[in-house]
Structures are given as structure tokens and as C-alpha cells.
Amino acid sequence: MTTARQIVLASRPTGAPTAENFRTEEVTLPQVGDGELELKVQYLSLDPYMRGRMSAAKSYAAPVPVDGVMQGETVAEVTVSRHPDFEVGDLVRAHTGWCTHAVVPATHVRTLQTHGAPSTTALGVLGMPGFTAYAGMKVIGQPKQGETVAVAAASGPVGSMVGQLAQLAGARAVGIAGGPEKCAFVRDELGFDAVVDHRDPDFAEKLADACPDGVDVYYENVGGAVWDAVLPLLNKFARVPVCGLVSQYNSTDAGDRDRLPAAMGTILAQSLLIRGFIQTEFAEEYYPEFLAEIGPKVADGTISYREQVVEGFDTAPDAFIGMLEGKNFGKLVVKVD
Amino acid sequence: MTTARQIVLASRPTGAPTAENFRTEEVTLPQVGDGELELKVQYLSLDPYMRGRMSAAKSYAAPVPVDGVMQGETVAEVTVSRHPDFEVGDLVRAHTGWCTHAVVPATHVRTLQTHGAPSTTALGVLGMPGFTAYAGMKVIGQPKQGETVAVAAASGPVGSMVGQLAQLAGARAVGIAGGPEKCAFVRDELGFDAVVDHRDPDFAEKLADACPDGVDVYYENVGGAVWDAVLPLLNKFARVPVCGLVSQYNSTDAGDRDRLPAAMGTILAQSLLIRGFIQTEFAEEYYPEFLAEIGPKVADGTISYREQVVEGFDTAPDAFIGMLEGKNFGKLVVKVD
Incomplete structure (x- = not known):
């Protein structure tokens, strides 16, 4: 059985979030069922919208419940596959939340399409x-x-x-x-x-x-x-x-x-x-054309971008708090290993 | 020579306009030139947008200059015509401003199209x-x-x-x-x-x-x-x-x-x-279809409307001031005679 670490919303912030609003937990992952994948997270994306999910206020998406895992998108490696479209070692983009490992339905992940650019771009310039x-x-x-x-x-x-x-x-x-x-x-x-x-x-x-x-x-x-x-x-x-x-x-x-x-x-x-607007509204119509049009331009350098990769899963709360103050410089990503 | 009375902006209001912001003047109209019409105003439309024209603040249209005639749309009768498309006695919709008579270029007026509804509707429900x-x-x-x-x-x-x-x-x-x-x-x-x-x-x-x-x-x-x-x-x-x-x-x-x-x-x-938006933005594309679609519905009573006609040119400032306080009930029109 795989043990995962995950960061949950310990309490809702008033004003700027603090370290006390987060808590790290260890859980044992469930067995991988038919049509599911076990994933090992490589990179966790930190984005401003997550601040909205920490509040109970009405928004375009339901809030994270207190004691629930913080939501977020990740680049992850398939470690167990019970779906024919995925093999062990595949890299995917998944909504695992802030965690080190997860079991998810294969229908909820996407194969990376970065046109040769680094995998982290799937969370930023190509994500x-x-x-x-x-x-x-x-x-x-x-x-x-x-x-x-x-x-x-x-x-x-x-x-x-x-x-x-x-x-x-x-x-x-x-x-x-x-x-x-x-x-x-x-x-x-x-x-x-x-x-x-x-x-x-x-x-x-x-x-x-x-x-x-x-x-x-x-x-x-x-x-x-x-x-x-x-x-x-x-x-x-x-x-x-x-x-x-x-x-x-x-x-x-x-x-x-x-x-x-x-x-x-x-x-x-x-x-x-x-x-x-929220990008999901337009994803069905425009996401494929976005990847086709922008992917090659990122790969060949026509479109520039900057990423800031912070090291270690435990840095996520501090990095997120700093991002809301503008302390990051470029797309903020946590390298989980 | 025809003498016209007109109401000018005497001063710019601070807050709600008062009677002192308006002044009535008498002027002698110029000779009617080629392509022009002399009009006798029957009805003057009073509309909230005119408050904006009384201020110097940036807006979608230039302000009325101090001592300038208050802007406004009217239904008027042609009393002299030097344009082949108009005859004496024709009713037109014109931007004469707040006045009793005016000389205007014929290209600046429109023939009334009210589908049999009263002429005042050209300033309101069909205007x-x-x-x-x-x-x-x-x-x-x-x-x-x-x-x-x-x-x-x-x-x-x-x-x-x-x-x-x-x-x-x-x-x-x-x-x-x-x-x-x-x-x-x-x-x-x-x-x-x-x-x-x-x-x-x-x-x-x-x-x-x-x-x-x-x-x-x-x-x-x-x-x-x-x-x-x-x-x-x-x-x-x-x-x-x-x-x-x-x-x-x-x-x-x-x-x-x-x-x-x-x-x-x-x-x-x-x-x-x-x-x-300002309706002028859409007039070229949609005004003809508006008249064709809504005109018959007003004429046959499918679409209801209410007008409040106040009597006498001199009542215009007070009626306008009251309208901004919500005192009117229905489309406010001044009967000039």
C-alpha cells in the first residue's frame, strides 16, 4: 500500500492566509480500481484562484471544505495503471490537489502535450x-x-x-x-x-x-x-x-x-x-486550437515564459502565501520530490 | 422673419439642476437656405441623458456649451421647405433642441413613421x-x-x-x-x-x-x-x-x-x-427592423406605453428637473403650443 502526504485546509483565512490555515496529513491510498490510475506527483501548480477556494464566499466553484485537500493541478507520473490508454511511466496532467500521490479515474487526467517543452509548461504557459x-x-x-x-x-x-x-x-x-x-x-x-x-x-x-x-x-x-x-x-x-x-x-x-x-x-x-470568465467555459471549443497554435511557438521560443520552481512538497503553503503578495517571479510550481 | 424662443444652459448645475441653470431667449431665425427647412416645434422630448449634456464631464457626447441651446429631439411641422422631399405641413422628427421654431438642414430630419400611432410616439415608444x-x-x-x-x-x-x-x-x-x-x-x-x-x-x-x-x-x-x-x-x-x-x-x-x-x-x-451602449451605435443596423417590428405592435396595442404630456414651452425646465427626481409617469413630452 502507498502512503501519500497531502495538505488540507485546516481553517478558513481571514484576510491573508497564514501557515496555520494549512495542515499536512498522511493517508494510505486505496487499491487502484478498474479504470483508475495511481499517480506519483512530480510538480504541483500554485495559482491565485486557490485563494477563492479557501473561502466560503459564493464563487464560480465550490469552496474546499475545512479538512479537505487543497485543490490544484499537478504533473504526475503513472505508477499503477488499470486503464488501457495509460502505461506505467506516462506523464499526465491531473487534478490531484496538493498531495504527493493519488489514485484517480483515468478519465480525469490528460496526457501531456508540450511539443517538446519541459513538462512543467503543462501547468503554466501551455496549461x-x-x-x-x-x-x-x-x-x-x-x-x-x-x-x-x-x-x-x-x-x-x-x-x-x-x-x-x-x-x-x-x-x-x-x-x-x-x-x-x-x-x-x-x-x-x-x-x-x-x-x-x-x-x-x-x-x-x-x-x-x-x-x-x-x-x-x-x-x-x-x-x-x-x-x-x-x-x-x-x-x-x-x-x-x-x-x-x-x-x-x-x-x-x-x-x-x-x-x-x-x-x-x-x-x-x-x-x-x-x-x-473562467477558462473552463471556453475549453471545449478552444483548448485544442490553443495547444496547436501556441505549443510550437513555446517550443521554438517565439513565445517566452518564466517559471519559478520551489523545491519540496512542504514549501507549498509558504510559496502560496508569498505568491498572493507578489513575491513569486513567473509561474509558481512546487517540485514535489 | 420668424421669431423663435429657445431655452439655453445659463450655467452648469452642481448636483440637481435648478431653474437658474436655464434661461429663455428670443432669437430671429435666419433665412431658409437651399436644402433647409423651417420648422415649428409641436412636441419637445425630455430625457434623462440631457443631464449629462449639462455637465462638462467626459461623456459619450460633447456637453452643451454654457449659453448654448439645450439639446433635444422634437416633433415638428414643416412651415417653409427648400428641399424637394418635404412639403409645408409635413411632420418630422428633428434635433432642434429646446426651442419653438428652428431652421435646419433637411438631411438632419426624419419623416415620422408611427404606423398610425400618435405623433408623440416618435419621441418615445417608437423613438x-x-x-x-x-x-x-x-x-x-x-x-x-x-x-x-x-x-x-x-x-x-x-x-x-x-x-x-x-x-x-x-x-x-x-x-x-x-x-x-x-x-x-x-x-x-x-x-x-x-x-x-x-x-x-x-x-x-x-x-x-x-x-x-x-x-x-x-x-x-x-x-x-x-x-x-x-x-x-x-x-x-x-x-x-x-x-x-x-x-x-x-x-x-x-x-x-x-x-x-x-x-x-x-x-x-x-x-x-x-x-x-448608446443607441446610435446600433441605429444603422437595427433601426429599420425596430420600426417594422415594433411599429405595428404599438399601433395594434400589443405593446403598451404611457406618455405624460405637459403643456407649454416654458414648463420644460421644471418638468425636466422633476423627471430626474422620478416625478414623471411615463415618457415625458412638452407640448410646445
């Missing part, structure tokens, strides 16, 4: 975050030649893809990132047309300078101060795909100034389109 | 407000059989059309109106499936009761407290056409509680579509 960027731009943002696309967390896995997709469409990519190191990466490695540091005291003014023709697509993944700076720059008929609001996930109190009237007033005055 | 409802529902709201559509100012020219279009599409129409008289009209005359009084102390709870399956389309034309009550009721993939925010037009100070995070959180959690 959920990359597809989130792709679907939001394809279906909602629809950047056109000569337009300006702004995106925050531009060194992260979603933002970095958004800007590069904008440029592939002939649009100008303006990135927003925190600190000189990330900004340099966005400008020099990702090749965005402009980058602005949101920690700059004159951030709003600098963003306006970086967008002399206004903003036609604002890909919203952070909210907060970036929203406030972008709002007055939005052009008539601008599109705002909303896939995340990481700046407000840990917030416990609303501000004391009502920003809704200004937002609604601009929606009306500029005929804005705002659309919240 | 800009009716088309605003039609375009917002056709292009953005897209109500489906069995869905729930909520709309405020439901006894007004936009709201009353929104609910009736919802029902024609097989959806449930839930109206919001102020006071028992308007609510009775929405329920009994317009035939909405439910109506809720926004002055009720338990408004939010009653609205929830009236929408047991949630809200799939919220046609936003008021903002404020109605938005707050609707937000938690919005279903996954709900659509929110935004054509007006009358509750905040007169507002001078933002509230002291930030309502934006809740709005954005719901946009994300429920994959909402929010789209601001």
Missing part, C-alpha cells in the same frame, strides 16, 4: 494560465492591429501570455509589474512595447504616458489600484476580460470611497464591454 | 427610448425562453419596452418602479410578471422574492440601490446592458463604502457580461 490568457483574448479582448492592450502581473503566466498574444495580433502591449527586476524581464525578455512599475509613486501618470492612444483592451487579473489607473484611459468600445482580482482576494474591508459610480459612468460613457 | 430598449435587448441582453429579465424605471419609456420585449421572447419580466401608482401600472397595464416598489423598506428582499430563479438579464438604466439589490441575484452568464444611470446623474459625492470590489467579484464569480 490553465496560458489558456486563460488565450481564451480571454480570443473571445473577449479581440485585439486588433494598432490597438493598445494593457495587462497587470505582466511577468506572471497569464499576463506574459496576454501581452505576447497582443503583439502577435499587431497590437501594442503595455505591461504592469512590481519592481525593477520584473519590469526589466517584461521589457527585455518578453519584449513588451512598454512596462510600468505599479510601485512607482507616479504610477497612474506613467501608465498614461505609456498609453498615448489610450487602452483598447485591459485584461483584468488584479483589480485595485491598477483598475483605477486604467479606467480613465479606456477608449470607446474598449474590452475588459476579467479573469482574476488578486489584489482583492486577501482584502477584509472595503475601502471608504465608492469607486463603483466612476466605473459604471465610464462603462456608459465609453460603451465598454466587461466580461468575467 | 429613441423605445429603440434604446430594443437594441440593448437584441444585441446585449438576448433574453431566452424561461429566463428572468429585471428592469428599473419600469413605467418609463425604456423600462416598459424592455419588459414587454422580454415577454415577447418568452422570458419573465420583473419591473422595479417607485410608488404604488407606477407599480400598479407596470403590473396591470403593461402586464409584467412581477413588480417591486424600490421605495419599499424591504426592497432588496422583495426583489429576491420576485426573482426565485435569479436574474439572467438586468437592463441597467438607473444604478444606485437597484444595482445593489440586483447584484446578488445575477445568475451565471447574466447579461447587463447599461444605457443609463439616472440615480447618479445628480450625485455630487461618492458614497463612503466602496461597492466596486463586490461588483467586480460578482462579474468574475458569475461570468457576467456588462456592456455600456
Whole structure:
């Protein structure tokens, strides 16, 4: 029998999560039934959406129950197979949650398709975050030649893809990132047309300078101060795909100034389109084309990306807490071994 | 030479407009040039959007300059024609502004097409407000059989059309109106499936009761407290056409509680579509089909509407001020004679 370690939600956080909200447990895995696989997890993906699952608040997905295993996607190796499509040693992408080993139905996993790129890309640039960027731009943002696309967390896995997709469409990519190191990466490695540091005291003014023709697509993944700076720059008929609001996930109190009237007033005055979405909505229609179109571009270096791999399963809670504070640099992945 | 009276913007209002913001002037009309018409105004339309034109704030249209004639649409009779398509006595719809007579280019007016309904309908149910409802529902709201559509100012020219279009599409129409008289009209005359009084102390709870399956389309034309009550009721993939925010037009100070995070959180959690629009954006594509489809339904009584006609050109400022407070009941029109 295989022993697995898993990290469960010990309690729901108020504000920023702390180490006390997590607990590591050991469990003995069940026998592998017909049509099931036993998996050994190699890499665990850490993503901002997991903060939402820790809360009981209404969201697009049910919360993790207290004492339940934290949800998450992993790259794993098949160690036992009772399904004809999989052999021992195959690498798969699976929703095992935060654990070292798991038994799952074979129908719930996908064979890795990374076009020769490292397996971890299946959790980032060629996985959920990359597809989130792709679907939001394809279906909602629809950047056109000569337009300006702004995106925050531009060194992260979603933002970095958004800007590069904008440029592939002939649009100008303006990135927003925190600190000189990330900004340099966005400008020099990702090749965005402009980058602005949101920690700059004159951030709003600098963003306006970086967008002399206004903003036609604002890909919203952070909210907060970036929203406030972008709002007055939005052009008539601008599109705002909303896939995340990481700046407000840990917030416990609303501000004391009502920003809704200004937002609604601009929606009306500029005929804005705002659309919240979760990538699963578009996966059936667009995931195959995403892999076919983007996979080769990642493999040949046309599309750049950055990963931060932290070592050891036990580091997951601290790494996750740091990510919500913007401490990671690139797609955050835990190497489980 | 013809003498015209006109009402100009004497000063920009702070908060709610007052009589002092308007001034009546007499002018002598110019000679009617080639291709022009002289018009005698019969009816002046008063609409909430005019409040926006009184402010210098950025909006979808340029503001009225101080000392400029207040903008507005009118039904007018041709008194002099120097264009072959128009004869003296023809009734037209024109953008003359708030005035009793005007000389305009013939290319700027439209012949009335009311399918036998009274000429005032060209300013309401068969004019800009009716088309605003039609375009917002056709292009953005897209109500489906069995869905729930909520709309405020439901006894007004936009709201009353929104609910009736919802029902024609097989959806449930839930109206919001102020006071028992308007609510009775929405329920009994317009035939909405439910109506809720926004002055009720338990408004939010009653609205929830009236929408047991949630809200799939919220046609936003008021903002404020109605938005707050609707937000938690919005279903996954709900659509929110935004054509007006009358509750905040007169507002001078933002509230002291930030309502934006809740709005954005719901946009994300429920994959909402929010789209601001001005009817002109859709006029070329949809206005002819609107008249062809809705005109006969107004003429035969399938679609109900209510107008409030106030008498005398000089009443316009007071009537307009009252409309922004919700004092009108139905489409507000000034009979100029």
C-alpha cells in the first residue's frame, strides 16, 4: 500500500492566509480500481484562484471544505495503471490537489502535450494560465492591429501570455509589474512595447504616458489600484476580460470611497464591454486550437515564459502565501520530490 | 422673419439642476437656405441623458456649451421647405433642441413613421427610448425562453419596452418602479410578471422574492440601490446592458463604502457580461427592423406605453428637473403650443 502526504485546509483565512490555515496529513491510498490510475506527483501548480477556494464566499466553484485537500493541478507520473490508454511511466496532467500521490479515474487526467517543452509548461504557459490568457483574448479582448492592450502581473503566466498574444495580433502591449527586476524581464525578455512599475509613486501618470492612444483592451487579473489607473484611459468600445482580482482576494474591508459610480459612468460613457470568465467555459471549443497554435511557438521560443520552481512538497503553503503578495517571479510550481 | 424662443444652459448645475441653470431667449431665425427647412416645434422630448449634456464631464457626447441651446429631439411641422422631399405641413422628427421654431438642414430630419400611432410616439415608444430598449435587448441582453429579465424605471419609456420585449421572447419580466401608482401600472397595464416598489423598506428582499430563479438579464438604466439589490441575484452568464444611470446623474459625492470590489467579484464569480451602449451605435443596423417590428405592435396595442404630456414651452425646465427626481409617469413630452 502507498502512503501519500497531502495538505488540507485546516481553517478558513481571514484576510491573508497564514501557515496555520494549512495542515499536512498522511493517508494510505486505496487499491487502484478498474479504470483508475495511481499517480506519483512530480510538480504541483500554485495559482491565485486557490485563494477563492479557501473561502466560503459564493464563487464560480465550490469552496474546499475545512479538512479537505487543497485543490490544484499537478504533473504526475503513472505508477499503477488499470486503464488501457495509460502505461506505467506516462506523464499526465491531473487534478490531484496538493498531495504527493493519488489514485484517480483515468478519465480525469490528460496526457501531456508540450511539443517538446519541459513538462512543467503543462501547468503554466501551455496549461490553465496560458489558456486563460488565450481564451480571454480570443473571445473577449479581440485585439486588433494598432490597438493598445494593457495587462497587470505582466511577468506572471497569464499576463506574459496576454501581452505576447497582443503583439502577435499587431497590437501594442503595455505591461504592469512590481519592481525593477520584473519590469526589466517584461521589457527585455518578453519584449513588451512598454512596462510600468505599479510601485512607482507616479504610477497612474506613467501608465498614461505609456498609453498615448489610450487602452483598447485591459485584461483584468488584479483589480485595485491598477483598475483605477486604467479606467480613465479606456477608449470607446474598449474590452475588459476579467479573469482574476488578486489584489482583492486577501482584502477584509472595503475601502471608504465608492469607486463603483466612476466605473459604471465610464462603462456608459465609453460603451465598454466587461466580461468575467473562467477558462473552463471556453475549453471545449478552444483548448485544442490553443495547444496547436501556441505549443510550437513555446517550443521554438517565439513565445517566452518564466517559471519559478520551489523545491519540496512542504514549501507549498509558504510559496502560496508569498505568491498572493507578489513575491513569486513567473509561474509558481512546487517540485514535489 | 420668424421669431423663435429657445431655452439655453445659463450655467452648469452642481448636483440637481435648478431653474437658474436655464434661461429663455428670443432669437430671429435666419433665412431658409437651399436644402433647409423651417420648422415649428409641436412636441419637445425630455430625457434623462440631457443631464449629462449639462455637465462638462467626459461623456459619450460633447456637453452643451454654457449659453448654448439645450439639446433635444422634437416633433415638428414643416412651415417653409427648400428641399424637394418635404412639403409645408409635413411632420418630422428633428434635433432642434429646446426651442419653438428652428431652421435646419433637411438631411438632419426624419419623416415620422408611427404606423398610425400618435405623433408623440416618435419621441418615445417608437423613438429613441423605445429603440434604446430594443437594441440593448437584441444585441446585449438576448433574453431566452424561461429566463428572468429585471428592469428599473419600469413605467418609463425604456423600462416598459424592455419588459414587454422580454415577454415577447418568452422570458419573465420583473419591473422595479417607485410608488404604488407606477407599480400598479407596470403590473396591470403593461402586464409584467412581477413588480417591486424600490421605495419599499424591504426592497432588496422583495426583489429576491420576485426573482426565485435569479436574474439572467438586468437592463441597467438607473444604478444606485437597484444595482445593489440586483447584484446578488445575477445568475451565471447574466447579461447587463447599461444605457443609463439616472440615480447618479445628480450625485455630487461618492458614497463612503466602496461597492466596486463586490461588483467586480460578482462579474468574475458569475461570468457576467456588462456592456455600456448608446443607441446610435446600433441605429444603422437595427433601426429599420425596430420600426417594422415594433411599429405595428404599438399601433395594434400589443405593446403598451404611457406618455405624460405637459403643456407649454416654458414648463420644460421644471418638468425636466422633476423627471430626474422620478416625478414623471411615463415618457415625458412638452407640448410646445
